[in-house]
Amino acid sequence: MSNFVFFLILLSAVSHVSWNILIKRSNNKIIFTRALTLVGSVLLIPVTFFLDPLPTAAYPYFAGTLIIHVLYKLFLCSMHERSDLSYAYPVARGLPSLIILFATPFIFNEELTLQNELAVLSICFGILLLVFANQKFKEINFAGLGFAVLVALTIAAYTINDAKGVRISEPLTYLTYYFALDGIVFNLAFMIFFRKEKFDLAIVRKEIKPIISAGILSLYSYYPAVYAFTLTKVATVAALRECSILLASLYGVFVLKEKLGTIRIISAIFIFAGSLMIKLYS
Numbered sequence: 001m002s003n004f005v006f007f008l009i010l011l012s013a014v015s016h017v018s019w020n021i022l023i024k025r026s027n028n029k030i031i032f033t034r035a036l037t038l039v040g041s042v043l044l045i046p047v048t049f050f051l052d053p054l055p056t057a058a059y060p061y062f063a064g065t066l067i068i069h070v071l072y073k074l075f076l077c078s079m080h081e082r083s084d085l086s087y088a089y090p091v092a093r094g095l096p097s098l099i100i101l102f103a104t105p106f107i108f109n110e111e112l113t114l115q116n117e118l119a120v121l122s123i124c125f126g127i128l129l130l131v132f133a134n135q136k137f138k139e140i141n142f143a144g145l146g147f148a149v150l151v152a153l154t155i156a157a158y159t160i161n162d163a164k165g166v167r168i169s170e171p172l173t174y175l176t177y178y179f180a181l182d183g184i185v186f187n188l189a190f191m192i193f194f195r196k197e198k199f200d201l202a203i204v205r206k207e208i209k210p211i212i213s214a215g216i217l218s219l220y221s222y223y224p225a226v227y228a229f230t231l232t233k234v235a236t237v238a239a240l241r242e243c244s245i246l247l248a249s250l251y252g253v254f255v256l257k258e259k260l261g262t263i264r265i266i267s268a269i270f271i272f273a274g275s276l277m278i279k280l281y282s
Contacts, residue, residue, distance in 0.1 A: 001232055006279050008224040009237060013244035015221035019214040020076075020089070020244075021251055028203050029077045032211060034187050035204045037073070039215025041183030048180050051173050058174065061165030065158055065178055070189045072154035075147050083144020089248050091145060094127035095152035097239040100159060104235045107160055112235060119277035120239040126270030127245045133263045159238050163229040171227045179219055236278045246271055 019036070026032035054062060079088045101120045104110050112120075166174050190197065204211060228237045249264055 001236070001279055005224075005228050005231055006240070009228055009240050010243060010275075012221050012224040013241050014247060015217040016241070017244035017247040017251070019217040019221065020080075021248070022210045022214040022217075023077070024080050026207060026210065028200070029080050030190075030197060031200055031203050032207060032214070033073050033077050034183075034190060034199060035207075035211045036215040036218060037183035037186045039183070039212055040179040040219050041181065043215075043219070044176050044180040047176055051176060052170075054169050054174060054177060058165050058169040061161055061168075062174065062177065064161045065165065066181060066185045068154055068158040068161060069178075069182060070186050072151065072158060073186060074190075075150040075154060079144055079147035079151050081144075082147060088144050088148040088151075090127050090130040090245055091148040092151040092155070093242045093245050094124050095149065096155040096159060097127075097235070097242055098124050099152070099156040100238045101235045103156075103160065104233070108163065108234055110233050110235070112233060113281060115277055115281035116233060116236055119274045119281065120235055122270045122274030122277065123239045123242060124274075126267040126274065127242055129263060129267040129270065130245065130249055133249070133261055133267070159234065162226055163234045166226050166229055171230055172223070175223055175226050179222075240275060240278050243271055243275055 023029055023032055023036075076092075079092060082088075097120055101112070101117065101124075104112060162174075187199070225237055225241050246268060249267070253259070253264070
């Protein structure tokens, strides 16, 4: 993997955990998420007038990503409302890479080397190990962990879907159309299925700066990863992107004042080792 692609994906991981932290810190996670998706629509709808249309073959994947991402954001909000970041986030980000690792030979016809497989497994093990970092198992909200598993399944689904979609279209065009429509589709779906939940503009005005920041970060967090799907193996890109969990762990230690502990250190070693192997052998 080239230095450019490697560091591009790492920066996207930074962006990803940053906008998740902003959701976690918000007073109303649903409204915050609805508003941040609209940021992308407002910024990118004008851009779509200058783009070529997607190829017809990409339409099913494009429709699929809009639907899967609606479910993903609904599950994500429910996860953040019910569970601590330190418990739920490792599950949500660790499981997808395992799913993709085992699915890769069947779906993408890509042969992973032993080094590739060990790298992905090392990162996944390091991430999932963080579930045990606090050792306060009586405080675990199992409903929150259930939603974390649903988040993981939707992440695996949209990663596989989008990797196939961008390979038969142009990655930046595909993603720009997606983000332009995502905010509209997500808000329409929410209005249809959750009619009692009103969009409170007072909450939006109060949190407008973090909403705009989260909206921009969410755009950048996905562009590099999807572009990388066209350059190298999906399983290694997906695993490397989940290094964002290290930042979530650091946030827990330095902001939430959680203990560093032996488990966090071991976890960081496994994630770092896996990332280094991806850099050297992908």
